[in-house]
Amino acid sequence: MSVRDELLQRFLDAASRGDEEALSLMLSQSRELLVQRGEQGWSALMLTARNGHYDAARVLLSNGCDTSVTNRSGQTARDVALFWGHRHIARLLTSSPGHHLRQLLPSTDTEEPDIHFNREILDRMSDRRSDGEWLASRRASPETVFLLFHALSPLVRSGAEREEQIKLCKLRSAAVQELLTSSRTLEVFLGVDKQQQQQDDDDDGMVAWFALSTEDDPTQLLKDKDPSSFFLQEAMPGLLRLSDDDAGVVAQARSVLAWHSRYRFCPTCGGDTKVEEAGYKRTCLRAGCRSLQGVHNTCYPRVDPVVIMLVLHPDGKQCMLGRKKIFPPGMFSCLAGFVEPGETLEAAVRREVQEESGVQVGPVQYLSSQAWPMPSCLMIGCHCVAVTTDIKVDQNEIEEARWFTRQQVMDALVKDKRAVFIMPPRQAIAHYLLKHWIGCNANL
Ligand code: ZN
Ligand code: MG
Numbered sequence: 001m002s003v004r005d006e007l008l009q010r011f012l013d014a015a016s017r018g019d020e021e022a023l024s025l026m027l028s029q030s031r032e033l034l035v036q037r038g039e040q041g042w043s044a045l046m047l048t049a050r051n052g053h054y055d056a057a058r059v060l061l062s063n064g065c066d067t068s069v070t071n072r073s074g075q076t077a078r079d080v081a082l083f084w085g086h087r088h089i090a091r092l093l094t095s096s097p098g099h100h101l102r103q104l105l106p107s108t109d110t111e112e113p114d115i116h117f118n119r120e121i122l123d124r125m126s127d128r129r130s131d132g133e134w135l136a137s138r139r140a141s142p143e144t145v146f147l148l149f150h151a152l153s154p155l156v157r158s159g160a161e162r163e164e165q166i167k168l169c170k171l172r173s174a175a176v177q178e179l180l181t182s183s184r185t186l187e188v189f190l191g192v193d194k195q196q197q198q199q200d201d202d203d204d205g206m207v208a209w210f211a212l213s214t215e216d217d218p219t220q221l222l223k224d225k226d227p228s229s230f231f232l233q234e235a236m237p238g239l240l241r242l243s244d245d246d247a248g249v250v251a252q253a254r255s256v257l258a259w260h261s262r263y264r265f266c267p268t269c270g271g272d273t274k275v276e277e278a279g280y281k282r283t284c285l286r287a288g289c290r291s292l293q294g295v296h297n298t299c300y301p302r303v304d305p306v307v308i309m310l311v312l313h314p315d316g317k318q319c320m321l322g323r324k325k326i327f328p329p330g331m332f333s334c335l336a337g338f339v340e341p342g343e344t345l346e347a348a349v350r351r352e353v354q355e356e357s358g359v360q361v362g363p364v365q366y367l368s369s370q371a372w373p374m375p376s377c378l379m380i381g382c383h384c385v386a387v388t389t390d391i392k393v394d395q396n397e398i399e400e401a402r403w404f405t406r407q408q409v410m411d412a413l414v415k416d417k418r419a420v421f422i423m424p425p426r427q428a429i430a431h432y433l434l435k436h437w438i439g440c441n442a443n444l
Contacts, residue, residue, distance in 0.1 A: 007026070007030065007033070008033060008036050008038065009038070010022075010026065011023070011026050011033045011036075011044055012038045012042070012044055012047055014026065014044075014056075015044035015045070015047040015048050015053070015056060015060070016047045016048075016050075016051055017051075017053075018048060018051060018052075018053030018055070018056040019056065020055050020056050020059045023044070023056055023059050023060065024059055027059075027063050031063065031064075031314065031387060031388050031389060032388050032390065034060065034063060034064065034065050034066070034387055034388070035066070035069075035360045035387060035388060037069075037071075040071055040072045040073070041070070041071040041072040042071050043065075043069055043071070043077065044060055044065070045057060045060050045061075045065050045067065045069075045077040045093075046071055046075070046076075046077045046080050048060065048077075048089070049077040049078070049080040049081035049084070049086060049089050049090075049093065050080050050081075050084055051084075052084065052086045052089065053089075054086075054088055054089055054092065057077075057089055057092060057093070058092065061092070061093075063314075064101040064314055064362050064385065064387045065387070066360075066362050066387060067093050076093075077093055078090050078093040078094060081093060101314060101362045101363050101385040101387070102363045102365075102385070104312050104314070104316040104385050105312070105363060105365045105383050105384075105385060106367075106383060106436055106437050106439075108365065108366075108367055112368070113368050113432055113436075114244065115368065115370045115427075115429055115432055116240065116244060116247050116370070116426075116427035116428075117239075117247045117248060117250075117251040117370055117371045117372060117373065117427075118244075118248060118251075118369075118370055118371060119244045119245055119247065119248035120194075120248055121193065121194055121195070121245050121248055121249065122190055122191030122192060122193060122194060122209055122248075122249060122252075123191050123192050123193075123194050124190070124191040124252075125189075125191050125192055125206075126280070128189070128278070129189060129277040129278040129279075129280055130276070130277055130278070135189060135278060138189075138206075138208035138210075139173065139180060139210070140173060141173065141207075141208070142172060142173055142174070143172075143207050144172070144173055144207065144208045144209070144210065145170045145171070145172075145193075145207065145208070145209045145210070146170070146171040146172070146173070146175070146176045146179075146209075146210050146211075146212055147168055147169070147170065147171070147190075147209065147210070147211045147212070147249070147250075147253060148169065148171060148176070148179075148212050148213075148214065148221070149211055149212065149213040149214070149253065149254070149257055150213070150214055150215075150216075150218040150221075150231050151231075152213075152235070152254055152257055152258055152261065152375070153231040153232045153233070153235070153238075154168055154169075154231070154232055154250055154253070154254070155168070155169040155171075155218075155229055155230070155231055155232075156168055156169060156229065156230065156231075156232050156242075157169055157226060157228045157229045157230070158228065159243075164241055165241055165242075165243060166232070166238070166241045166242060167242075167243065167246060168242065168246045168249065168250070169226060169229045176212060179212050179214055179221070180212070182214070182216070184214060184215045184216055185212050185213065185214050186212070186213040186214075186257065186260055186275065186279065187210055187211070187212055187213075187278070187279055188210065188211040188213075188253060188256050188257065188260075188278065188279030188280070189208065189209075189210055189278035189279060189280075190208075190209040190210060190211055190249060190252055190253055191208070191209060191252075192206040192207055192208050192209070193206070193207040193208075193209065209249065211253035211256070211257060211279075213257045213260070213261075218231050235254075235373075235374050236374060237425070239254075239373070239374075240425060240427040247427075248371075250373060251371040251372075251373045252371075252373075254373040254374075254375070255301065255303070255371070255373045255375060255376040256279060256280070256301045258373070258375030258376055259301040259302055259375075259376060260275070260279070260282070262375070263282060263298075263302075266282075266284035266285075266286065266289060266291055266298070267291075267298040268284065268289055268290050268291040268296070268298055269284060269286055269289045269290070269291070271284050271285055271286030271289060272284075272285045272286070273285060280300065280301060281299055281300055282299055283299060284299075301376065302376055303376055303377070303378050304338060304376055304377050304378065305338070305339040305345075305377075305378050305380055306336055306337065306338050306339065306372070306377045306378065306379050306380065307336065307337060307339055307345055307348045307349050307352060307380050307382060308334050308335070308336035308379050308380065308381050308382070308429060308430060308433070309334055309335060309336070309349045309352070309353065309361075309364070309381070309382040309383065309384050309433075310334050310382075310383050310384070310430075310433040310434060310437055311334075311335065311353055311357070311359060311361065311384055311385075311386050312383060312384065312385045312386065312437070313386060313389060313403055314385060314386055314387060314389065317405060317406055318403040318404060318405050318406070319403070319404055319406075319409065319434070319437060320335070320357060320359065320386070320391070320401055320402065320403055320404075321333055321334060321335075321401065321402065321404055321421070322334075322335050322356065322357065322393065322398040322399075322400065322401035322402075323398060323399050323400050323401075324397070324398050324399060325399050328422065329422075330421055330422040331421065331422040331423070331424065332400075332402070332404070332421040332422070332424075333424040333428070333430040334424070334430040334433055334434070335352060335353055335356050335357065335398070335401070336352070336379070336430075337351075337352035337355070337356070339380075345364070345366060345380055345382065346364040349361060349364045349382050349384050350364065350384075353384070353386075355394055355397070356393065356394050356397045356398055356401070357391050357392070357393055357394075357398075357401045358388075358390065358391060358392030358393070358394075359386045359388055359389065359390070359391060360386065360387050360388040361384045361385065361386055361387065362384070362385050362386070362387040363384065363385050364382055364383075364384040365382060365383050365384065366380065366381070366382050367381045367382060367383055367432075367433065367436060368381045368429065368432065369381060369429070370428075370429040370432075379429045381429045381430075381432065381433050382433075383433065383436075383437065389403070391403070404420070404421065406437075406438060408420050408421070409423075409434055409437070409438055410438055413434070413435065413438065
């Protein structure tokens with residue numbers, strides 16, 4: 001028997017006997033014991049529940065023991081307690097799932113944050129997407145705004161006030177006439193301006209916005225247009241230089257256009273498709289295709305959920321950040337990963353953190369989300385609390401992961417010369433997750 005196995009055996013024995021002191025002592029040496037299991041997948045918590053040791057169960061819970069774990073028969077510790085008639089323990093396990101660790105999570109009762117890509121200046125007016133007559137009248141209106149895209153890059157020009165900022169070129173109907181009639185142009189109706197109303201009111205007065213994507217040579221297109229305009233070269237970090245208003249519109253337009261560029265053919269039968277609903281649907285042209293019956297997610301623009309999480313140390317004073325090889329030197333950020341089919345957000349957070357860092361996570365709390373149009377992700381920002389602290393990184397995914405103290409995060413946030421790492425940019429939700437953690441705990 002290895003040293004590790006022997007320690008686990010002693011820990012499980014202590015749980016079976018209800019020896020609180022021994023449990024506390026061993027946990028102070030290794031918190032890994034909380035997640036390790038013995039024969040038939042029985043945890044220490046299940047053994048306290050089996051044998052009716054209320055105080056020992058409390059010791060395990062106060063150390064952040066996860067109550068949702070099941071043994072090989074699919075029973076939780078609470079199921080075990082109920083089976084053996086220990087109702088007071090069953091109640092304890094119902095009332096405090098990771099209660100102690102939950103207290104480390106920052107409060108979420110703040111206003112919805114104004115994160116880059118999230119601002120919605122347009123009302124999407126989805127009910128107008130199939131109203132051909134109305135769309136035609138908007139296309140012809142001199143007030144209507146057209147955004148031009150080539151290879152998913154928007155046409156922009158440098159901002160006047162701040163040099164690093166760039167602005168979307170808002171073209172008018174007259175400038176895009178040729179494009180509008182070209183078969184090589186893809187059009188997406190984005191919505192109507194929430195603020196602006198047209199002056200003359202011979203119609204509904206709404207100012208519509210469209211995205212036009214062209215495959216034609218952009219240098220040809222730009223001949224008669226603003227000579228200072230250009231197609232944004234790199235999405236990252238280019239799109240981060242847009243104003244919050246412009247970024248919100250691009251988040252919508254670019255994601256839909258990216259879907260069109262990747263899903264030209266019917267994913268069900270491989271047949272040709274036609275664009276409908278003002279750019280929000282692709283319908284298969286092959287008669288009898290299965291995708292023509294019922295509602296299918298292959299016919300509509302896709303959104304890919306990604307969990308991004310700040311992992312808090314069980315001591316509440318540190319957080320874990322990692323760095324990918326592609327990050328700029330010195331930058332550390334939150335771990336993240338795609339949600340898999342049939343998975344909850346909480347399960348995805350626990351799995352991703354475990355896979356990438358080897359750390360086990362207990363309570364998970366959603367904070368805020370961010371549209372991320374590269375190409376069509378939804379970043380779901382969470383805080384979570386670790387129940388183990390040893391880091392073993394998966395080198396394929398990340399280069400390094402470390403625990404950072406709150407002071408180190410504050411130094412990085414204010415770019416102090418003592419800073420030991422560089423924060424993710426303020427336009428990224430990871431920045432907000434870090435700032436929120438610091439902010440919420442600053443007064444404690
Ligand atoms: Zn088809
Ligand atoms: Mg991953």
